[in-house]
Amino acid sequence: MEPVSTSGFAAFLKFYGAAVVITLAIALVATVVIMMRLPRSPQEWAVGLICTVISSLTGGAFIIVKWGLHEWVTDVWGMIALGGFFFVCGLPGWAIVRWTFNFINRQEGKTIIEVVKELKQTKDDLSN
Template structure:
């Protein structure tokens, strides 16, 4: 895994990972009814693992977005929109 290119990129990645963990983890716990796991130590550790894993996709999405932007920073908006349209079809 490559390191972030700037402190700003690192901060945005970390913030999105934390928010993805907190919000995504809460949604997963709520959706699957994992509240009972909080009754003992092993269950709490498992819940923290679930919450942590929910933050990893947020980190990956932010990294992909930064790489996409970096590749196209010299392009105009119309070229970027065409690239996105090509990628979606």
């Protein structure tokens, strides 16, 4: 039987090390977001958790791919730095979803024309 090769073992550690760092970053950002903005209901808690995880994964992955930061996976400090990207990208996810749903809830009962007029008015107010 052939002994375990060091290159295969190193690849194994890099993959699982990156998975641990990403999981830890996502867990921490979800904890921070939910503790700072307490959900009003169990459904809101679940939505907040899902949105935080998705924005963390997609935003962190976007930054890593966009700027070619894959080479940082060579050591533990590079993986920790990449985990920081996942953490920071997860922070605005819950806020953006909450703002969107608050806006949608305020529009309930209005026609699409009234909603478009309000959006145009808000846009004009912001540009002045």
